[in-house]
Amino acid sequence: MANSASSSAPLLTADGTPLKVGLQRSLRRSKLKAVGLVFPPLLFLIVLFIVPIGDLLTRSIDDTRINYQLPLTFALIDTWDKKTLPDESLYEAVFRDLSSINKFLIKDNFGTVVDPKDPAWAVSIPRKGPYQDAILEIAPDWRSPANWLPLRAVAVKASQATGAAIDLRKAKIKAEFTICKDLTPLKNASCSNLYRELLKWDGNSEPAEDLFKALFKDLSYAAKYLIGKSSTRMNYEKPGFKSLLKKSGRKFKKVEEGPYKEALIKADKRWGDIEFWKALITMQDPNTSVYYLNSLDRKWDADHEIVMQPEERRVYVMLWERTFWLSLIVTIGCLMLAYPVAHLLATLPLRHSNLLMICVLMPFWTSLLVRIVAWMVMLRSEGVVNDTLVAFGWPDESRLQLMYNFTGTVIVMIQILLPFMILPIYSVMKTIPPSYMRAAQNLGAPPSLAFLRVYMPQTLPGVGAGVILVFIVAIGYYITPELVGGKDGRLIGNMVAYHMQKSLNWGLASAMGAILLVGILILYWIYDKVVGIDNMKLG
Amino acid sequence: MRQTLMKTTLASAVIGAALAVPAQADVTVASWGGAYTMSQQKAYADTYGPGGINFVNYNGGLGEVRAQVESGNVTWDIIDVLPHEARVGCDEGLFEELPRDVFTPAADGTSMDDDIMVEVPNDCVVPQIFWSYVPFWQEGAFDGNAAGNPSTIADFFDVAKFPGKRGLHTWGNATIEMALMADGVAPEDVYDTLNTPEGVDRAFAKLDTIKDHVVFWSAGAEPLELVKSGEVSMSLAYNGRIGAAVLSEGAPFVTNWDGQVLEEEWLAMIKGTPNADEALKFLIHASAPEQQAGQAKWITYAPMRKSGIEIIAANEPWFNTGVDILPLMPNASEALSQKHLFADPSWWSDNGDSISERFTAWMGQ
Numbered sequence: 001m002a003n004s005a006s007s008s009a010p011l012l013t014a015d016g017t018p019l020k021v022g023l024q025r026s027l028r029r030s031k032l033k034a035v036g037l038v039f040p041p042l043l044f045l046i047v048l049f050i051v052p053i054g055d056l057l058t059r060s061i062d063d064t065r066i067n068y069q070l071p072l073t074f075a076l077i078d079t080w081d082k083k084t085l086p087d088e089s090l091y092e093a094v095f096r097d098l099s100s101i102n103k104f105l106i107k108d109n110f111g112t113v114v115d116p117k118d119p120a121w122a123v124s125i126p127r128k129g130p131y132q133d134a135i136l137e138i139a140p141d142w143r144s145p146a147n148w149l150p151l152r153a154v155a156v157k158a159s160q161a162t163g164a165a166i167d168l169r170k171a172k173i174k175a176e177f178t179i180c181k182d183l184t185p186l187k188n189a190s191c192s193n194l195y196r197e198l199l200k201w202d203g204n205s206e207p208a209e210d211l212f213k214a215l216f217k218d219l220s221y222a223a224k225y226l227i228g229k230s231s232t233r234m235n236y237e238k239p240g241f242k243s244l245l246k247k248s249g250r251k252f253k254k255v256e257e258g259p260y261k262e263a264l265i266k267a268d269k270r271w272g273d274i275e276f277w278k279a280l281i282t283m284q285d286p287n288t289s290v291y292y293l294n295s296l297d298r299k300w301d302a303d304h305e306i307v308m309q310p311e312e313r314r315v316y317v318m319l320w321e322r323t324f325w326l327s328l329i330v331t332i333g334c335l336m337l338a339y340p341v342a343h344l345l346a347t348l349p350l351r352h353s354n355l356l357m358i359c360v361l362m363p364f365w366t367s368l369l370v371r372i373v374a375w376m377v378m379l380r381s382e383g384v385v386n387d388t389l390v391a392f393g394w395p396d397e398s399r400l401q402l403m404y405n406f407t408g409t410v411i412v413m414i415q416i417l418l419p420f421m422i423l424p425i426y427s428v429m430k431t432i433p434p435s436y437m438r439a440a441q442n443l444g445a446p447p448s449l450a451f452l453r454v455y456m457p458q459t460l461p462g463v464g465a466g467v468i469l470v471f472i473v474a475i476g477y478y479i480t481p482e483l484v485g486g487k488d489g490r491l492i493g494n495m496v497a498y499h500m501q502k503s504l505n506w507g508l509a510s511a512m513g514a515i516l517l518v519g520i521l522i523l524y525w526i527y528d529k530v531v532g533i534d535n536m537k538l539g
Numbered sequence: 540m541r542q543t544l545m546k547t548t549l550a551s552a553v554i555g556a557a558l559a560v561p562a563q564a565d566v567t568v569a570s571w572g573g574a575y576t577m578s579q580q581k582a583y584a585d586t587y588g589p590g591g592i593n594f595v596n597y598n599g600g601l602g603e604v605r606a607q608v609e610s611g612n613v614t615w616d617i618i619d620v621l622p623h624e625a626r627v628g629c630d631e632g633l634f635e636e637l638p639r640d641v642f643t644p645a646a647d648g649t650s651m652d653d654d655i656m657v658e659v660p661n662d663c664v665v666p667q668i669f670w671s672y673v674p675f676w677q678e679g680a681f682d683g684n685a686a687g688n689p690s691t692i693a694d695f696f697d698v699a700k701f702p703g704k705r706g707l708h709t710w711g712n713a714t715i716e717m718a719l720m721a722d723g724v725a726p727e728d729v730y731d732t733l734n735t736p737e738g739v740d741r742a743f744a745k746l747d748t749i750k751d752h753v754v755f756w757s758a759g760a761e762p763l764e765l766v767k768s769g770e771v772s773m774s775l776a777y778n779g780r781i782g783a784a785v786l787s788e789g790a791p792f793v794t795n796w797d798g799q800v801l802e803e804e805w806l807a808m809i810k811g812t813p814n815a816d817e818a819l820k821f822l823i824h825a826s827a828p829e830q831q832a833g834q835a836k837w838i839t840y841a842p843m844r845k846s847g848i849e850i851i852a853a854n855e856p857w858f859n860t861g862v863d864i865l866p867l868m869p870n871a872s873e874a875l876s877q878k879h880l881f882a883d884p885s886w887w888s889d890n891g892d893s894i895s896e897r898f899t900a901w902m903g904q
Contacts, residue, residue: 169813174611177811187609188632188810221632228630235889242888246630313893315900322903382768404754486755487902490709495899501600503892504627 060510063288068185069230070097071104072121074284075114082302086277089116091261094271096121098245099252101216102223105184107139109147125216132212142215148198148207154178155198180222186229189222224249236294236505238279244270278302291511296320316495316512323491326410327474331421333414334470335463338421342462345422346429364419372483375412379403404486412480417473421466428462464531472520492516565591566818568806569603570619572596574783578837579619583825586833592821601628604809608633613811616818619667622660622884623891625805629663634807635815636662643827645846651826654844656870657803657881664805665826666843668834671869671879672713673799675781676773677766678791692798692878695773696721696745698752703772706762709755711898712887713775713800716880718745720798726880733886739894743901755902766792782839782867786858794867796874802882803843832857839867 011019067074072093080086093116096103103121104114125134141147158175161168172195179198180189193214201211227245234241251267264271282290282300293299293306297314301307308314341360345353363371378384379402386399402408432455440450478493485494492512499509527533568584570576576594584592595615597603601624607613620628628634639662642651652659655666674695681688686700694701696718707714719729719738722745732738754771756762762776763784778799784790806825808818824830831847834840836859842848848871851857851864858864865871869879887894 166813173811173813177611186632187611188605190811225630225632228627228632232627232631236892239890239893243885246885312897312900315896315903318900318903376764380765380768380770382770404756482757483761485757486709487753490899490902498895501598501602503895504601504605505892506602 056506056510057514059506060291060508060514061287061289062507063233063283063290064286065185065226066230066233066283067286068104068108069102069226070094070280070283071114072097072116073280075116077281077284080277080281082278082281085261085272085274088259088261090277091264091271092258095252095255095260095264098227098248101125101220102226103138105219105223105226106135106142106215109139109141109183129213129216130209131216132207132209135212135216142207142212145204145207148201148211149203151179151182151194152198152201152203154182155195158195159199180218183219184222184226186222186225189218189225191218191222193217232504234279234283236508237282237290237299238276240270241276241279244268244276288507291507292515294508295512295515316492319490319492319495320515322406322488323475323493326406326413326489326491327471327477329410330413330417330474331467331471333410334418334421335467337414338418338425338466339459339463342422342425342429345426346432347434360419360422363415368416368479369483371416372412372480375408375415376403376484379408379411403484404489406485406489408484408486409481409489409491412484413474413477416480417470420469420473424465424469425459425462428459428465432458460531464527468524468527471523475520476516565593566616566814566821567593567595567614568617568619568821569595569597569615571599574838575779575840578834578840579825581837582830582833583821586830587821587824589817589820591817600624601633604628604633605631608810611811613809613813615809616812616814617806617808617822620664620805620807622803622805622882623887625664625803625807626660626884626888628807629661633810634663635810635812637665637808637819637822641819642823645828645844647846649846651844654828654846656843656845660884664807665822666831667804667806667826668840669801669843669870670804670840671778671799671801672708672717672775673778673781673794673796673869674717674773674775675762675766675792675794677769678793680766680769680772688793689773690795690797691721692717692795693721693723695775695795695798696749698749701773704752704754704770705749706756706765706771706774706776707753708762708775709757709898709902711894712891713802713882714746714898715739715742715894716800716882717775717798718742720878720880721745726878729880730883730886733890739897743897746901750901763790763792778867778869779838779840782864785867786839786860786862796869796879797877799869799874799877799879800882801869801879803884804840835864835868839864841868841870 013019013022070093073090076090076093077086080090103123107120120138123134123137125131125138136143154175158171161171163171173190176190176192176195177187179191179194181187183191191214194211197211197214201207227249231242231245234245247268248264248271255263255267270276278301281302281304290300294309295316297309297317298306299309341356345356345360347353348356376383380386381399381401381403383403385402386394390396390399402411436454436458437450440454441447445453476493477491478497481489481491482494482497485491496509496512496516499505499512524533568579570579576596580592580594584590584594597618599621601620604615604618607615618628629636639650639652642665644650645654651666656669659666674689674692676689680703681701684701686694689695689697689701695705698705715733716729719732719742720726722741724732733742754765754774756765756774759777759780762771762774763780765771766774766776767790778794781792781794785792806822808815808822812818826844828842828844828846828850831842831844832850832854835842835847835851836857842851848868851868852871855865856863866873868874
């Protein structure tokens with residue numbers, strides 16, 4: 001009624017501001033409140049979930065470090081014919097790249113493009129100093145105080161830290177690492193010499209020998225670690241690189257001048273093996289797909305063609321298939337067992353269903369390891385199941401192998417994942433009024449038809465949720481296959497763990513993780529197309 | 540509102556961090572847990588004057604260490620590592636390099652590094668123990684067997700003469716070396732043989748002969764259970780697990796030292812720890828001959844230092860329950876008089892990944 005008058009003049013609130021503005025203001029306030037409430041969990045999610053996962057995923061394509069190690073070699077390697085052993089120039093490049101100090105570390109800080117003709121590569125830094133002249137010859141930019149100042153700022157800031165003794169120490173260590181992080185591609189080198197000398201330096205005068213000595217010493221350590229890491233990386237391509245680099249590092253110190261081809265092969269005869277040189281080519285690209293190829297049993301060859309791994313190293317495709325089939329079997333097994341239980345739970349009178357519910361949840365409250373060990377007692381060849389079978393006349397000499405293989409993993413995983421299937425199905429069944437079934441039967445449907453046409457379709461959202469939940473959990477499962485998997489029940493998750501913890505091949509582990517993630521997203525997408533994600537009900 | 544929330548979040552984060560960091564400079568040692576950590580606690584921490592040694596458990600590998608060092612948030616100070624990790628950690632700069640002259644020499648003046656029974660791989664590590672992969676069986680398992688009881692590594696790979704299943708671990712270390720020794724390769728030639736593709740094939744061919752009789756285990760307690768229950772008639776296991784079962788539960792296990800593969804175990808200090816001084820003091824204490832020997836009072840892993848094993852030999856019975864420990868020690872002269880091999884970590888550094896892939900493929904075939 002009042003609105004009819006307001007069509008010409010804007011509506012005003014009590015204090016005279018237009019209603020629209022007031023409304024917007026109050027809306028903004030509540031929006032801010034909402035953001036404020038969401039912010040802490042969002043921050044939590046970003047810091048502890050998205051950032052680490054993103055970091056790990058970038059590792060799966062990152063091969064920049066090896067380019068720091070072998071800049072000269074990679075700049076020249078395309079000139080090699082790949083059929084015979086490379087010529088002197090490439091041997092010289094490898095020698096320079098792997099010698100005690102990596103000159104790229106000195107140069108790189110000023111955006112160097114690798115030019116093999118640059119005389120800087122051939123500059124030899126006297127091992128006992130003086131260092132200034134040699135370093136300036138390699139990278140004249142170090143002459144300017146301005147290039148040292150950002151590093152000094154890090155040190156000065158840390159030296160002004162306050163607090164308990166341990167906090168001061170931490171601040172100093174952190175600064176030493178930060179300086180090295182700025183100078184090198186390493187996150188774990190400590191530039192303690194530079195830290196000390198930068199603090200002594202006034203920040204204006206021309207950098208003197210002390211600073212250059214510190215720079216040399218710290219970069220020497222960094223170069224050593226870089227070789228350590230690079231050798232690990234190179235060993236993925238060709239087993240043997242690890243000890244080759246270690247040995248070369250020691251022997252190269254004695255090599256004063258060329259011809260380098262002879263000297264290198266004398267230092268280690270593997271430098272005369274063309275396979276090692278071919279392996280170098282495959283690492284040239286700083287963005288690599290090699291980890292993804294490896295996790296599918298493939299690799300690059302020297303001609304940049306994708307080829308299969310040697311036969312005895314092919315293991316991942318088999319593991320992917322096994323993981324997929326096992327997850328599928330576990331999911332189907334869980335579904336078959338969970339459906340009747342969930343139905344019973346939903347239809348029994350409360351006092352019975354409560355007891356049943358506790359039985360379902362009890363394993364949830366029991367330690368995973370306890371449950372696995374209990375299964376070992378049940379399933380091993382001298383275990384309860386086999387003993388019972390034998391007692392009923394099963395031949396003693398052909399006891400079933402139910403543990404330490406695929407079968408064992410399936411059985412134990414079905415039991416462990418069962419609640420994930422029961423609970424969503426139960427929560428959906430609970431909401432289906434029993435009168436529907438009665439109505440269907442009243443109208444003449446036999447019980448089986450009533451079940452198929454009336455009851456089951458209504459439980460599908462719960463079934464979908466349970467299936468997705470169980471399948472996704474199963475596909476990345478780790479601890480059960482590790483303990484009971486034995487010969488053929490270990491899954492891709494166990495390989496991820498192996499590469500994260502034991503071989504430290506984080507690139508490969510990340511690539512496998514990424515493939516798993518994509519696989520799950522694809523399944524999710526298919527589910528959405530077929531069943532519709534809105535239909536999923538988790539409880 | 541947003542600012543208050545942020546302040547609260549920050550404040551609680553700060554409080555959380557403050558609570559997580561111990562007040563004084565305690566030294567945190569990451570080790571394997573269980574009876575092993577207990578033996579370190581008794582032999583090293585309890586005998587250490589200043590005290591303040593905390594143990595945490597970890598599952599091996601350098602993943603956690605790398606994460607700590609690279610993020611600049613180092614919460615462990617010392618770590619107990621396997622031979623491969625001892626080398627990788629030092630090469631890649633995850634461990635501090637330690638001065639060598641500060642460590643306690645043996646009673647006869649031999650420096651610590653010369654007192655160790657294997658070559659010291661680098662300046663980052665100090666000696667801990669030797670442990671070994673070794674075959675064992677249960678008394679009575681071969682009663683009535685025509686060939687009697689097994690005694691050599693060849694017997695382990697002979698299911699015709701010594702019937703029953705075999706327990707193997709799910710990775711290749713020691714197994715392929717043992718396969719070659721069982722196939723007649725002398726211990727000193729094992730790694731030369733493995734350096735050729737034919738040598739590796741030969742090892743796997745030997746493994747093929749028992750493939751259908753193998754039960755694979757992955758946790759150190761499993762082989763004891765497998766042998767005890769009769770699931771397998773013989774298994775490989777860590778010697779310390781067998782020793783613990785024999786000494787504490789009186790389990791009737793028999794160890795066949797022939798063909799054992801000895802592995803090293805080192806302590807190292809993590810790069811960038813703010814407690815470096817305290818940690819070094821503790822390392823000096825823990826690596827002294829008396830403490831090295833002392834650990835064997837509690838567990839049947841053996842000191843790496845010759846002087847340590849000499850202290851034990853001179854003072855038997857050494858174990859805390861008053862029984863002789865040397866018969867259960869992998870590097871006592873009795874065990875070393877039989878065919879044995881010190882695992883070569885540098886060979887494994889080169890070939891570990893390819894062997895691991897091949898072994899996994901072999902298991903699943």
